[in-house]
Amino acid sequence: MAENSVINMLQRGQESTDKLKALLVQHKLPTEVAVLLEKISGVLTEALAMSQNVVASSEQLPTMGEKDMYTNSSKKRRTQVEPKFGGRKRADPNFCNKVIRQSIDDGFTWRKYGQKGIFSAKYPRSYFRCTYKHEENCQATRQVQQSEQQPGNYEITYFGEHTCKQAKKHCQEQEQSYIINFKSNTNNAIQHFASPPLSSSIKHEHEEEVMSNQTSSDSFTTSDHEQVPCSNFLGLELESIPSDSFSMEFDCASLEFENIESVFSYDHFVSLFSE
DNA sequence: CTTATTTGACCATG
DNA sequence: CATGGTCAAATAAG
Numbered sequence: 001m002a003e004n005s006v007i008n009m010l011q012r013g014q015e016s017t018d019k020l021k022a023l024l025v026q027h028k029l030p031t032e033v034a035v036l037l038e039k040i041s042g043v044l045t046e047a048l049a050m051s052q053n054v055v056a057s058s059e060q061l062p063t064m065g066e067k068d069m070y071t072n073s074s075k076k077r078r079t080q081v082e083p084k085f086g087g088r089k090r091a092d093p094n095f096c097n098k099v100i101r102q103s104i105d106d107g108f109t110w111r112k113y114g115q116k117g118i119f120s121a122k123y124p125r126s127y128f129r130c131t132y133k134h135e136e137n138c139q140a141t142r143q144v145q146q147s148e149q150q151p152g153n154y155e156i157t158y159f160g161e162h163t164c165k166q167a168k169k170h171c172q173e174q175e176q177s178y179i180i181n182f183k184s185n186t187n188n189a190i191q192h193f194a195s196p197p198l199s200s201s202i203k204h205e206h207e208e209e210v211m212s213n214q215t216s217s218d219s220f221t222t223s224d225h226e227q228v229p230c231s232n233f234l235g236l237e238l239e240s241i242p243s244d245s246f247s248m249e250f251d252c253a254s255l256e257f258e259n260i261e262s263v264f265s266y267d268h269f270v271s272l273f274s275e
Numbered sequence: 276c277t278t279a280t281t282t283g284a285c286c287a288t289g
Numbered sequence: 290c291a292t293g294g295t296c297a298a299a300t301a302a303g
Binding site (some may be wrong): 113118119125127129143149209 | 291292293294295296297
Binding site (some may be wrong): 111113114115131243 | 279
């Protein structure tokens with residue numbers, strides 16, 4: 001398919017960009033190059049996401065003949081309203097962004113559409129989509145799961161990005177740019193970014209519900225050295241950049257640390273820098 | 276009443 | 290077949 005080849009090309013472009021980034025880290029190229037690379041990578045990621053949306057929506061064409069709406073099986077449910085070819089893709093970890101938070105509140109309004117017990121996971125996973133999915137065709141979704149290492153924290157994985165109004169509002173409420181200083185002598189990365197105490201309209205019903213499942217066993221050992229991804233990421237950055245000190249500036253459109261829409265995923269970062 | 280959540284069925288994927 | 294992601298009827302909440 002044409003779309004698939006476009007996606008393919010974009011993916012290849014992204015892979016090359018990633019390799020370039022790795023090289024950049026090894027050879028200490030100037031920061032302007034790094035910034036440019038980030039921009040290229042961001043554009044590629046966006047284009048990729050857009051292309052995939054196009055493919056996904058064109059796949060929803062009602063080509064097949066009509067089906068009977070319901071089976072006569074005693075319980076609820078229909079039989080497949082519209083056949084989607086590959087429409088239900090499994091989440092691509094390359095296009096998600098995983099964070100760990102103490103609260104599931106991130107300032108956006110979400111609507112829960114499912115919960116699932118996960119094999120080999122202690123706590124169930126909850127599935128959310130943007131409240132404005134239908135009104136504004138906002139494709140953002142997220143998965144929330146209680147952290148096994150640190151019960152009380154939540155692993156939140158975001159997919160897609162908000163295209164609804166609250167996204168703009170969300171961005172406006174933050175600083176226009178973030179500056180991160182890396183200092184070689186200390187292990188501390190000084191992070192200057194706002195952590196806006198966004199009042200959210202989301203209700204936290206099952207924050208407790210998810211919590212309540214944890215009471216059963218304490219068989220695992222709680223590790224104290226567990227880090228949240230952001231610090232982890234900064235730590236890795238520090239190791240890989242031995243120069244005296246430098247600072248990078250990101251604008252809101254390309255990178256948001258506190259609120260999720262990083263240009264590429266955390267996993268992506270880790271795979272980049274941990275080799 | 277409207278709107279959101281719960282929960283098991285359904286379905287894609289490997 | 291097992292697993293994970295989504296749908297939608299039933300139900301709860303406002």
